[in-house]
Amino acid sequence: MSTIDKNAVRHVALLSRLSLDDKELDLYSGQLASILAYISKLNELDTKDVQPTSHAIDSLKNVFRRDIKKASLPVADVLANAPSKESDFFKVPQVIEGK
Amino acid sequence: MRYETVIGLEVHLQLDTQTKAFCGCANRFGSSPNSQTCPVCLGFPGSLPVLNEKAFLHAIKVALALGCKIQDLIKFDRKNYYYPDLPKNYQISQYDMPLSYDGRIDIKVDGKDKLIRIKRVHMEEDAGKLVHPEGASHSLVDYNRAGTPLLEIVTEPDLSSPEEAYEYLTKLKSILGYLKVSDCDMEKGSLRCDANISIRPAGEKTLGTKVEVKNMNSFKNVRQALEHEEKRQAEAVEDKVKIVQETRLWDPDRGVTVSMRSKEEAQDYRYFPEPDLVPFVVDKRVIEDIRSALPELPEARRARFMDEFALPEYDASVLTADIDTAEYFEESARVSGKAKIVANWIMGDMAAMSNARNIGIRELGLSAGSLASIIKMIDSGAISGKIAKEVLNDAIETKKDPEEIVRLKGLTQISDGGQIETAVAAVLAKNEKSVKDYKDGKKNALTFLVGQVMKETKGKANPALVNEILKKKLGE
Incomplete structure (x- = not known):
C-alpha cells in the first residue's frame, strides 16, 4: 500500500492542474493520509478466494443503447452555465499545443 | 555507425454511427458549434453513459477483420487528464481488458512480405475540438465531437522503416474501407495516426528511447515525418546528445518535428475502471456470426x-x-x-x-x-x-x-473510304516536303501525315483506314 506524502500530493495536484501552497500541501497530505489509513482497514479482509470485479453489480453485463438519435440540448442551455462564451463556443484561456 | 529504426503506429478511427458512443447526440461532422451535445457528452454531474450497440458491433467487425481475438470480458476504464477539450476530465477508454488483441496485417515492401502484429484494437471516445482564433489570447471549444465513438488500433513495434509505416497505413485503410464502418477521411479527422519511433545500433536487442510524433494529416506526412525523425535521432546519437522521451509535432511547412512536451511528468493517466459502465461479454456465436458476415x-x-x-x-x-x-x-x-x-x-x-x-x-x-x-x-x-x-x-x-x-456532336468515326481519300489528297497537296521525305526513306514522315489527316477530319477518321489509304497513295 503506497502512502500519501507531500510529494505524492504535489504530483497529483499538478496532474489536476491545482496550485497548492506549502500550508495546503501539509493540510491535504495529512487529511488524505488519514482517509487512506481508514480505508486500508479493508486490507485486513481475506480476499484470497474472491474474484476481482470492476463493477458493484457482478451479474449485470452487456447494457447497450440502440443507435437512435435523441434531441440534444438547445445551445443556449448548453452555454447557460459557461463562465465565458463567444458566439456558440465555450471560451477558455488560450491553449496552444506545445504549452 | 549504422542504425535500425523501430516504429509502432497508433491509428484512431471514428466509427460511422448515427449517434455518439455513450449518448443519443448525433454523430455528425460540420454542424454548428455545441449543437450536438447533452448532459452525458458535456460531462454534467449525475449523467450516465450507455454504450452504443452499433459502435460496439462495428468495433468487433474491425477487430475480426484484422485477425484479433475478442477479449472474454471487456471492460472500460477512465483515462484521466485535464484539458479543455475533455469535459469530464477523463476519457472513457480501455486499459487492461481491451475489446480485442493479437491481430495482424501483412504488408509487402520492396517485393518482400512482412507481418505486422497488431497489439490491440480498443474502443474509446473522441474529445471536443479546440479552435484558436488568429491573434486572440483565448481559445474556443466545440464539444460536438466529444463522445464520438473511436477505435484505437495499435501495432507492435514491428515496422522498421517509414516506407513500411506507409504501406501498413495504406493496407489498413484499404481493409477499413471494405468494412464500411467509417469514411476514413483524414481531412475530416475520421482517421488519424500517431507514431512512436526510436533508433538503435544495428543488431542491438534493447529498444532506444522512443519519441511520439503527432499532427500528421496524411500518410505521406507520416512517411516524411518519420524520415525526418530517424535522421534527427541518428544525428543526435552521433553528436552524443541524449534523446528524450517526448511528444513531437510534425510541422509540414518546415518539414521538421518540434518538441511539444516532455513525457516524464505529464504522462500519468491514473487509469481506473469506469464504474458507470458494466462489463461486456460477447457470445461466441455472435462473434462467429460477425466473422462469417465479413465482406x-x-x-x-x-x-x-x-x-x-x-x-x-x-x-x-x-x-x-x-x-x-x-x-x-x-x-x-x-x-x-x-x-x-x-x-x-x-x-x-x-x-x-x-x-x-x-x-x-x-x-x-x-x-x-x-x-x-x-x-x-x-x-x-x-x-x-x-x-x-x-x-x-x-x-x-x-x-x-x-x-x-x-x-x-457528330463524333462518329469516318470509315468511309471516299471521305478519307479526299482528306488524304488535301493533306498530301499541302505537305510536299513530307511526301518527299517519305519517298526518300524517312518512314516517320508517315506518322506526321497520319496526324495531319486526323487533324483534317477533327480526329474522326478511322486511323487504320487512314494508314492504309496513305500508304497506298504514297506508293503511287
Whole structure:
C-alpha cells in the first residue's frame, strides 16, 4: 500500500492542474493520509478466494443503447452555465499545443 | 555507425454511427458549434453513459477483420487528464481488458512480405475540438465531437522503416474501407495516426528511447515525418546528445518535428475502471456470426480478380485497393464483358479525372453501363480511341449518355473510304516536303501525315483506314 506524502500530493495536484501552497500541501497530505489509513482497514479482509470485479453489480453485463438519435440540448442551455462564451463556443484561456 | 529504426503506429478511427458512443447526440461532422451535445457528452454531474450497440458491433467487425481475438470480458476504464477539450476530465477508454488483441496485417515492401502484429484494437471516445482564433489570447471549444465513438488500433513495434509505416497505413485503410464502418477521411479527422519511433545500433536487442510524433494529416506526412525523425535521432546519437522521451509535432511547412512536451511528468493517466459502465461479454456465436458476415477483403478480392478476370497482379492490386473502385470495376467488367479494357480505362483516364477532382470514382457519376457503351462503340469501330476519351470526358462533365454525345456532336468515326481519300489528297497537296521525305526513306514522315489527316477530319477518321489509304497513295 503506497502512502500519501507531500510529494505524492504535489504530483497529483499538478496532474489536476491545482496550485497548492506549502500550508495546503501539509493540510491535504495529512487529511488524505488519514482517509487512506481508514480505508486500508479493508486490507485486513481475506480476499484470497474472491474474484476481482470492476463493477458493484457482478451479474449485470452487456447494457447497450440502440443507435437512435435523441434531441440534444438547445445551445443556449448548453452555454447557460459557461463562465465565458463567444458566439456558440465555450471560451477558455488560450491553449496552444506545445504549452 | 549504422542504425535500425523501430516504429509502432497508433491509428484512431471514428466509427460511422448515427449517434455518439455513450449518448443519443448525433454523430455528425460540420454542424454548428455545441449543437450536438447533452448532459452525458458535456460531462454534467449525475449523467450516465450507455454504450452504443452499433459502435460496439462495428468495433468487433474491425477487430475480426484484422485477425484479433475478442477479449472474454471487456471492460472500460477512465483515462484521466485535464484539458479543455475533455469535459469530464477523463476519457472513457480501455486499459487492461481491451475489446480485442493479437491481430495482424501483412504488408509487402520492396517485393518482400512482412507481418505486422497488431497489439490491440480498443474502443474509446473522441474529445471536443479546440479552435484558436488568429491573434486572440483565448481559445474556443466545440464539444460536438466529444463522445464520438473511436477505435484505437495499435501495432507492435514491428515496422522498421517509414516506407513500411506507409504501406501498413495504406493496407489498413484499404481493409477499413471494405468494412464500411467509417469514411476514413483524414481531412475530416475520421482517421488519424500517431507514431512512436526510436533508433538503435544495428543488431542491438534493447529498444532506444522512443519519441511520439503527432499532427500528421496524411500518410505521406507520416512517411516524411518519420524520415525526418530517424535522421534527427541518428544525428543526435552521433553528436552524443541524449534523446528524450517526448511528444513531437510534425510541422509540414518546415518539414521538421518540434518538441511539444516532455513525457516524464505529464504522462500519468491514473487509469481506473469506469464504474458507470458494466462489463461486456460477447457470445461466441455472435462473434462467429460477425466473422462469417465479413465482406471479401482486399487480398481475397485481388486474387479473385486475377483468377476470374485474368487481370495482371498489378491491375488487380490497384483496382482492389479501394472498395468503390473494386465494385465499380467488377460491375463494369460484367456489363461490358471486357475486363482488361475496363481496367485500363479505370486506372488511366478515370483515375486521372477523379484524382484531379479529389473525389472517388463513383462520384464521377459515370455509370458502369455508360462506360460499357463507350467501350462497345470503340469495339464496333463507331468511334476512335481518341474520340472515346473526349466522349468519356463529356459524359462525366455533362452527365449525358455517351451514345447521345456521339450522335449530337457528330463524333462518329469516318470509315468511309471516299471521305478519307479526299482528306488524304488535301493533306498530301499541302505537305510536299513530307511526301518527299517519305519517298526518300524517312518512314516517320508517315506518322506526321497520319496526324495531319486526323487533324483534317477533327480526329474522326478511322486511323487504320487512314494508314492504309496513305500508304497506298504514297506508293503511287
